[in-house]
Structures are given as structure tokens and as C-alpha cells.
Amino acid sequence: MPPSFCDYSHRLPGFLFTLLLAGCGGSDASQGPPPDQFSAVRNVAGAPACPAAPNSLRNITSVQGSSRLSPRDGQPVTVRGVVTGDFQDTRQLHGFFLQQPVPDQNAGTSEGLFVYLPSGAKRVTAGQYVQVSGTIDEYKSSSADTDRLTRINNVKTITICGTGPAISPRAITLPLASNKDFEALEGMLVRFTQPLTVSDNHDLGDHGTLLLSVGDRLWQPGNHPVRTDVAAIATDNARSQILLDDGANIVHPATIPYLSASDTSGTRRTGDTVTGLQGILSWSFNAWRLHPTERPVFTSANARPDAPMAVGGTLRAASLNVLNFFTTLNERGANTSLERTRQRDKLVSAIIGLDADVLGLMEIETGTAALTNLVTAINARMGKNTYAAIQSGTPGSDAIKVAIIYKPAAVAPVDGPELPPTRGFIVDGGVRPPLAQRFSARDNQREFWLVVSHLKSKSSCPRDSRSIERDRGQGCWNAARTRQAASLDSWVADLVSRSGEPDVLMLGDFNAYLSEDPIRAIEAAGYENLLRRLPAKERYSYVFAGQSGALDYGFSSKTLAAQVSGVTIWHINADEPGVLDYNTESRPDDRYAATPFRSSDHDPVLVGLNLQLRR
Known part of the structure; x- marks a missing residue:
């Protein structure tokens, strides 16, 4: 010895x-x-x-x-x-x-x-x-x-x-008959015999962990590409996953593990894969996890998309949740002027990459200051007056609102913006109304309505366990979102009736997955869900609790549907580790870069339009 x-x-x-x-x-x-x-x-x-x-x-x-x-x-x-x-x-x-x-x-x-x-x-x-x-x-x-x-x-x-x-590692094949089967392997050296897919990277910068699953990424039960048996999907998700830990017992590791590179280009995206994973199976913090005894070897199977997929058309319309962009510090967004600058620079890079002629924004600070600040920063990069804002002031009672910016060289507003009666959008005593603006295309004077919405979120559940708004399988406030969707349909129908303009494009964060009630309500009203034109495995814009699904949508009226040349979701945010965002707190290994990646937590939706003259 x-x-x-x-x-x-x-x-x-x-x-x-x-x-x-x-x-x-x-x-x-x-x-x-x-x-x-x-x-x-x-x-x-x-x-x-x-x-x-x-x-x-x-x-x-x-x-x-x-x-x-x-x-x-x-x-x-x-x-x-x-x-x-x-x-x-x-x-x-x-x-x-x-x-x-x-x-x-x-x-x-x-x-x-x-x-x-x-x-x-x-x-x-x-x-x-x-x-x-x-x-x-x-x-x-x-x-x-x-x-x-x-x-x-x-x-x-x-x-x-x-x-x-x-000691030879015990071979494990997922999915298990039950995730309780891990108990018989607690503390043992094991090896996963299949390639595993990164399904969640939310805690990579905080706790050095990645959620892995067998086969494809894990999908929200209400957003599965193939299956509709929601309860069985949830059960199978639980049996098909393991948490890859870094073997450390600290918060905010000095070096973020498992990234693809040591500089600011390093990432580890949802959808990447790892093969031959070996380590010790253990339990802590309410999850089975693997502490590796060999260095995991990842494959970057889901490379960063430098630009959105082509959507064609002569006009481009997009939506982007800007993740609480506030100029007021220490509110919902940035806490310092440095964070505010870092957040804005990332958002500007994303907006430049979208290159949309009309763009709906969600989660921007209500009032005018934040919107003006963002547009000024965009124009500083793209050229004076490239974008202008539709000013809606301080609608509703929330600290955030939806907004619209546009390229004056491509489209012109027709009359002023429209806001609905608030009664159809009040939830839990507050209101965050949608915003509509009629635009005319500069090239042929064809007009259309752009409607931007942000429905009630699934979080902040009511305390009363008997409330209809508790989670009944579609997240909290599903009934409220469904009512909001119905109010949206009714209000837009009124806009069309009063204006005589039937072409409508609705964009935004609807906080509901693809097969959930609010989405079905909008589809039932006659709108085409443009995400259904995408390959099934591309229909996601958000990752929550290790499961992917769509919260951000484009809906076209029947008259506009034939004029939609293409649609895509630019996967720059949902797949990226949260630790790569603009924040500076608890960042011993700061990998910030002023790129579009992790500029928000939602992916933007981009739609191409070929507006046609009516005969």
C-alpha cells in the first residue's frame, strides 16, 4: 500500500x-x-x-x-x-x-x-x-x-x-417495466446499451445534469408526433428516462459539464445523443440518476440552425416571445443594466435572423419605453427606420403585453390598432388582451389582419383544489384559456365583419399544446393551424419538465390559407441550455454570446405569405 x-x-x-x-x-x-x-x-x-x-x-x-x-x-x-x-x-x-x-x-x-x-x-x-x-x-x-x-x-x-x-457493469435497456425497477440496481455499476437522447438541459448550469431518454426526445402527452393515448404516453415517458449527473454535490459548477466546446460556441442541445453511457445508478433529489465513471461521448445530432428554414413568399410574418424584456430593472426581466444590454443584444440578433416584415412580440414590458428601446436597438444594427412599432400604450392590467413591429418599406398600417373588449380575456382578476393591426402590402396594396395573442399560462395554479382551473390534465387555467380562445374567435370575426377584410393571420403564445382544448377551439372556428403543415417532429417550440411541445402558433383564416407559402419554427431557444441566456447571476462559467441562441425560452414561428389581389 x-x-x-x-x-x-x-x-x-x-x-x-x-x-x-x-x-x-x-x-x-x-x-x-x-x-x-x-x-x-x-x-x-x-x-x-x-x-x-x-x-x-x-x-x-x-x-x-x-x-x-x-x-x-x-x-x-x-x-x-x-x-x-x-x-x-x-x-x-x-x-x-x-x-x-x-x-x-x-x-x-x-x-x-x-x-x-x-x-x-x-x-x-x-x-x-x-x-x-x-x-x-x-x-x-x-x-x-x-x-x-x-x-x-x-x-x-x-x-x-x-x-x-x-466488476462488470449491469446492462440496462430502456424503457423499464416500471421506473421502480431502478431500486434493484441502486448503487450498482451499470451501462445503458442503447443510444440515449437529451430531452432536457434546464438544470445543466445549476446542477450539472441532463435528462436523457431512449429513442426520440420525450414529448408532451398532448403534443406527441404519432400517439394520442395521453395517459399511456405520460407513463411511458416516466419509464424511458434517466438523469445524467456530473457526480458533484454543488450548485452552479465552476465548469459547465457536457458542453460541445470550451468556448462560447459550446452547447448541449435537446435532441443530441450519447452512446455507451456507464456509471453508478443512484437516487437523490427525487430522481434516479447516473453518476458517470467514464466520460460520456455525445453526438451533436441536433445542430444549431444558423437561419430559419425557407418559407418563401413576398412577405414574412413572425412571432417571438421575448421572455420579459423590461427596461425597468429588478422587475420580471433584467436586474442590472448589463443584463438588460445582454438580453437586448440577443433579442436583436434573433429578430435580425427572422427578417420578418411584421413581427408579433409577447412578454414585453407594458407601456412604450421597452418597445421603443428594442426597436431603436434593431435599427442601430439594420439601418435607420428599418422597423417601426405599433404603439398600443398600456392595455390591460398585466406588467407585460403583446406588441407589433413592422418594416415600413414592406407594409403600411391601415388605420389604428385594435384592442378587444376586456371582459372576454379577464383571468384571475387580470387581463392581457390581444392586439390586432390591419396592414397593406406596399407591392400590391393587398391587405390582411395580423392578430397577436398571449393566452393565460399554465402556472400559478389556483389554491382551491375544487377549482375548475386546477390541472385536469392540460395544465392549470385550461378552462380560462379555452374561454379566451372563444373570445378571440368572436372578436376576430367582428373585425372581419366591420372591415370587410377576411384575410387573418393569428400569431402568438397560446400556452396550450397541439391537441389541447384552446387549440381545438380555434381550429373548430375555421382557422388552419399552420404548424400541422410541418413534419410532426418539428412541431415544438418549448421544452418543459423534459418534454417538448408547441405553445407558439400561426393560424390562418380560410381565405388566407392558400396564400401561405410556408411555415417554420426556428429552434434557437427551446433546445438550448438555459445557462446560455443573458443572466449574470450565478455564472462562474459564463458562456454568454450575443447570438440568437437562448435569446428566449420559446422558439419563434415564421410564416411566408404570397398576398394575392382579389378578383
Whole structure:
């Protein structure tokens, strides 16, 4: 045994550890192990001999047991096994994983166990055969945990016996019969035999994790490309995923793991894949996760789109949720002037890339200041008077509103903007009305209505559990969104009737997935859902809780549908890690770049139009 290992002994008096190493201390051979129900714990082929153990010597499998909790919870035990995962550094998990070399032939019991060392001092390395004495503890990492991690805590002794026999990883194939099947593999070295797809990167910058799934990305049950069995989709999603952790126990890692490059071009997009993933299966913070023992090898299967797909036409119309662009600091958007500049620069890059002649915006600060600030910044890049804004002032009672900007060289407003009666859009005492503007094309004077909407979100659920607005399978406030959709249909019909102009393009953030009630209500009113022209796997603009779906839409009236030359969703935001946005707080590894990528959390929708003269 290297002498340097013994050097740790001077650190131990402040902790409940004793190293039992030849040359470093004695042994506890005064007691021999009692008879045990498994013989594998004593005589393992290829394993070095350990000192005699106390009466508490047990197999890891008998400690884990075949149920969710250990039958020896709270009891002192001594176990032997091979170190399969070393995560002892201070910024890691403060411990290591130990695995029994000989299985007990019971598929319901795990051969692995986590050994918790709160001191953080490194004491063992992967591949060593060790004997550990401590107390079994069922650890709950958060109040939300529905399960617990079986571990050895209050470690008394660690004996390094030598190099252990090789441990082969247990092969895992997803989907599992049930995600509860992971319990029988807790603490074990495993290998996923299939390519896995990144389904969520939301916590990559905060906790160093990626949600992976088998096959395709995970889809919102109400937005699946092929299936309509919503309940079964939700069940299958739960059985088909695993969280890839970075083996650290810190928030905001100093270096963001798993990115594709070390500079500001680095990303790890939803839809990328990883093959041959190997590590230790563990539970914490209400999720099964894999701590890798080999460096994961990713394939950038979903490359960044530098520009939106071509939509043709002579006019381009788009919508973009600008993720709370406020000039007022410390409100919903930027907290500092630097953040405000960074946010604006990203949004400007996205808007330039869309190159739309008319553009609907959602989540911009109500009033005129933020809209004017954004248009000024766009024109500073594209040229004086490239864009102008339709000024609607401070409609409604929300801190955010929808807005419209346009290219005066391409279109001209016809009369002023239109706002609906507020009564049809009031939800929970507040109102965020849609905005309509009639435009005339400069090239042929053909006119059309652009209507921009932002329906009630699925969050901030009512407290009353009996409320019709609680989540009944389509998120909270579904009934309210459906009422808003009906009010939108009625109001637009009135606009058409009063103006005599039947061509209508509705854009915006409708906060409902493709097959949910509000979308069906708009389709039932006779509008074509333009997203249905896209390939099914392109119909998403948002990723939430690891599942992709569309919240942002384009709807055309029957008379306009034949004049739509194309539609696309520019996937610059939903697939990108949130840590790449404009914020500066908690960014030890700041990868900001003034690119369109992660300029918001929603992807923009772009529609091409060939407006035709009426005969």
C-alpha cells in the first residue's frame, strides 16, 4: 500500500474514522465473523483477504434487501466489496460506491451501496477491495423526495484489503417495466446499451445534469408526433428516462459539464445523443440518476440552425416571445443594466435572423419605453427606420403585453390598432388582451389582419383544489384559456365583419399544446393551424419538465390559407441550455454570446405569405 495513503491518518481524530492498514494501524481480528446467510461475503474468488470482521459482517445484498428501504436501517454493519465509483472530493458526493463481486441470484436486491464520508478526504480508489464498518442510513435529500438512498453513514473503519476482482457493469435497456425497477440496481455499476437522447438541459448550469431518454426526445402527452393515448404516453415517458449527473454535490459548477466546446460556441442541445453511457445508478433529489465513471461521448445530432428554414413568399410574418424584456430593472426581466444590454443584444440578433416584415412580440414590458428601446436597438444594427412599432400604450392590467413591429418599406398600417373588449380575456382578476393591426402590402396594396395573442399560462395554479382551473390534465387555467380562445374567435370575426377584410393571420403564445382544448377551439372556428403543415417532429417550440411541445402558433383564416407559402419554427431557444441566456447571476462559467441562441425560452414561428389581389 503506498505510504501516502497512511498520511491521511493525522486528519482523522476529528472524524469517526479509523484506517486499518498494514503499517498504518492494527486490525480488529479479536472477533471472527458470525455465521451469515450468504457465503459470498467471506470468500470471493480473486479477492484479497481482509482482516477478520466483527459480528456485524453482512453481504451488501442483505443490507439493501428486496424492498424500497433497507431491513437493516439504523443498524451497525460491516460490508466488503469493490470500489466502483470514487466521488470523495469536497465538491463531489463526499463518498464512494461499493459493490459486492458475487451476486446473490436475487434480481430484487442490489449488490451496490454508497459509503458517505462527510470529511471529503480521499481514502479509496476505484478497483480496490475494501471492508467498511458503519451504520445503515436511509437518506432523504429533500422534502420532495418520494424515495431514499440506502447508504453507510457514521463510518467507523475502512480497511483497504488490496485490488479487487473486476466488476462488470449491469446492462440496462430502456424503457423499464416500471421506473421502480431502478431500486434493484441502486448503487450498482451499470451501462445503458442503447443510444440515449437529451430531452432536457434546464438544470445543466445549476446542477450539472441532463435528462436523457431512449429513442426520440420525450414529448408532451398532448403534443406527441404519432400517439394520442395521453395517459399511456405520460407513463411511458416516466419509464424511458434517466438523469445524467456530473457526480458533484454543488450548485452552479465552476465548469459547465457536457458542453460541445470550451468556448462560447459550446452547447448541449435537446435532441443530441450519447452512446455507451456507464456509471453508478443512484437516487437523490427525487430522481434516479447516473453518476458517470467514464466520460460520456455525445453526438451533436441536433445542430444549431444558423437561419430559419425557407418559407418563401413576398412577405414574412413572425412571432417571438421575448421572455420579459423590461427596461425597468429588478422587475420580471433584467436586474442590472448589463443584463438588460445582454438580453437586448440577443433579442436583436434573433429578430435580425427572422427578417420578418411584421413581427408579433409577447412578454414585453407594458407601456412604450421597452418597445421603443428594442426597436431603436434593431435599427442601430439594420439601418435607420428599418422597423417601426405599433404603439398600443398600456392595455390591460398585466406588467407585460403583446406588441407589433413592422418594416415600413414592406407594409403600411391601415388605420389604428385594435384592442378587444376586456371582459372576454379577464383571468384571475387580470387581463392581457390581444392586439390586432390591419396592414397593406406596399407591392400590391393587398391587405390582411395580423392578430397577436398571449393566452393565460399554465402556472400559478389556483389554491382551491375544487377549482375548475386546477390541472385536469392540460395544465392549470385550461378552462380560462379555452374561454379566451372563444373570445378571440368572436372578436376576430367582428373585425372581419366591420372591415370587410377576411384575410387573418393569428400569431402568438397560446400556452396550450397541439391537441389541447384552446387549440381545438380555434381550429373548430375555421382557422388552419399552420404548424400541422410541418413534419410532426418539428412541431415544438418549448421544452418543459423534459418534454417538448408547441405553445407558439400561426393560424390562418380560410381565405388566407392558400396564400401561405410556408411555415417554420426556428429552434434557437427551446433546445438550448438555459445557462446560455443573458443572466449574470450565478455564472462562474459564463458562456454568454450575443447570438440568437437562448435569446428566449420559446422558439419563434415564421410564416411566408404570397398576398394575392382579389378578383
